[in-house]
Amino acid sequence: MKHLYVTDMDGTLLGRDSRVSSRSAEIISRLSKSGVPVTVATARTPATVEMLLEDTYINIPAIVMTGAAMWDRVSQRYMDVMYPEADAAWRVMCCCREHGVNPFVYVLRDNTMLEVYHNGRMNSREWKFYEERCGLTRKRFIFDDPHAYEEPLAGTVLIFAVGEGRAIESVAAVLMADGRLSVSSYRDIFNPDVAYLEVFAAGVSKAAAIGKLARQIGADTVTVYGDNLNDLSMFAVADDAVAVDNAMPGVMEKADRRIGANYEDAVALDMAMCARAEGFRV
Structure with a gap:
């Protein structure tokens, strides 16, 4: 055994x-x-x-x-690697935009490097998230790419967001009904006004x-x-x-x-x- x-x-x-x-x-x-x-x-x-x-x-x-x-x-x-369907990933981006949420989009390149896209002005939590990770190898941040939020990026693995709790939970509530996605949302243990969103392919x-x-x-x-x-x-x-x-x-x-x-x-x-x-x- x-x-x-x-x-x-x-x-x-x-x-x-x-x-x-x-x-x-x-x-x-x-x-x-x-x-x-x-x-x-x-x-x-x-x-x-x-x-x-x-x-x-x-x-x-x-x-x-x-x-x-x-x-x-x-x-x-x-x-x-498990990738969400392209149209399901696009639905996530549209839902985030409707609720004023600017997510980080994790895209895998050549099975070795993660590119993390973010558009728009970062809130304090997003900035802290970036600062804690910006010096890491195997991960590269790309800001304000005009294509990143306009269409699903090939190789998207994860869509992650952090921000005002009610907005994040509103996005999560909509997406959880989509059987093509695995969605989790949770409040920050130190600041309950802040929430996190993680969206993967179904079954992850x-x-x-x-x-x-x-x-x-x-x-x-x-x-x-x-x-x-x-x-x-x-x-x-x-x-x-x-x-x-x-x-x-x-x-x-x-x-x-x-x-x-x-x-x-x-x-x-x-x-x-x-x-x-x-x-x-x-």
Whole structure:
């Protein structure tokens, strides 16, 4: 039997400093080199995944962008990318424009580089979002391109927006009725007047990507680790759903078991314990 281990990053594998500790990096690298299939499933793009896993070796692709794609760290290329239909993506842009929302449009080029388009004056939240990402490799921002909002751009993977809560939620309410799209909207935990919107192709989720990856590598059993409500789809398809001690109450309720907190290297230590029980010498 092959046992696949998948962990969320923020709040789960990453510690309080939003980094992978040297101890966790060493344990996961050792597991991977011993043949244990270990990977991450995250909403992040490879631009930050590569930076955070710089000292961590994993032997199978990473699940990125909430499952819209996988990232092969060896070839440095995107794999199994899910694109929304062109007319569905165009509907998103029209709906955003009708509600005064200027989204970031993520376009994949040559399976290696993300181009992120934005038109119009940025609000403070959009500017902060840009500033935190503008220096990253594998991601390039392009502003005020006259074609970006006029027609669906080939290679669009994600349409993301941040702004006034009511406007964002109005857009989400309209788009959620479109069966060609996967739509999520949520309020900022620090400022409830601000909301976020993420739009992918229909069927995009961490859970779907985990199922696809498990089939690709021939895994019979899957253990997942998470902390937040967006990890519950993973829990639903896992044989072993594990919540870290700092997880939200709703995640705790759905977990099969509970381990230590993210800042205690709990995920890596639990993976090692399970691998040893299966006979791996790690």
